[in-house]
Each structure stands twice: as structure tokens, then as C-alpha cells.
Amino acid sequence: MMLDLPTPIRxxxxxxAGNDADALARTFVEDAVVVDEGHTYQGRAEIKQWNVESSAKYEYTSEPIAVAKxxxxxxxxxxxxxxxxxxxIDLQYGFELQGDKIASLEIGP
Structure with missing residues (x-):
């Protein structure tokens, strides 16, 4: 299903999906915050490292299936x-945007 997602979320x-941690980190503002599994990651460097570690640990694919504003x-x-x-599992990704970048992301059930 094709969802109408804002550009930075898409x-x-x-x-x-492309396992490109550098590109993923660039979707965030410099001082962005990600909260996942009870941990907080701040700034692009920490967000990149979080993505690298999560991808290696869980070897997952993620398919957006619904969006609400x-x-x-x-x-x-x-x-x-x-x-x-x-x-x-279906997880909720709560994105806050700042201009054309992601300012924060909280992932949970």
C-alpha cells in the first residue's frame, strides 16, 4: 500500500529499507532525538549508531501500513x-518534523 507520507518520513x-545509516541520519535535524526500547539517542551521530546496531541485531524489514496526523x-x-x-509486530513511529527534517522520533507498541 502506498501511503501519503511527508518527504522526510518517506x-x-x-x-x-536500504540499510543506509548515513542517509537515515541525514533525515534528522542536527540535534534530533530518537526514543526506542527505553533508550534516548540525541544528535545525528548517535542516531546513525542506533540504526546500525538495531539493523545488525534484529535484521528486520519495516513496512509502513498506516499514517495519522x-x-x-x-x-x-x-x-x-x-x-x-x-x-x-506493528509498531507506532511518532515523528515530529521541523521544516524538511525530522526533529524527533519515538518508537513503541
Missing amino acids: AYFAAD TDDKFIVTSRLVGKFKGSP
């Missing part, structure tokens, strides 16, 4: 399939 998922966030539901207990 670029995030494309970079993730709240006042200040885009909530994307994505189906993850990989090497982890409970696979496949």
Missing part, C-alpha cells in the same frame, strides 16, 4: 519482520 523509511505529530504504523521475539 526518506527515513527508504534509507532504513495529530496536532504536532505524524503517527506511522509500520509492520516489522525480523529476528526478534514476537515477529512480525
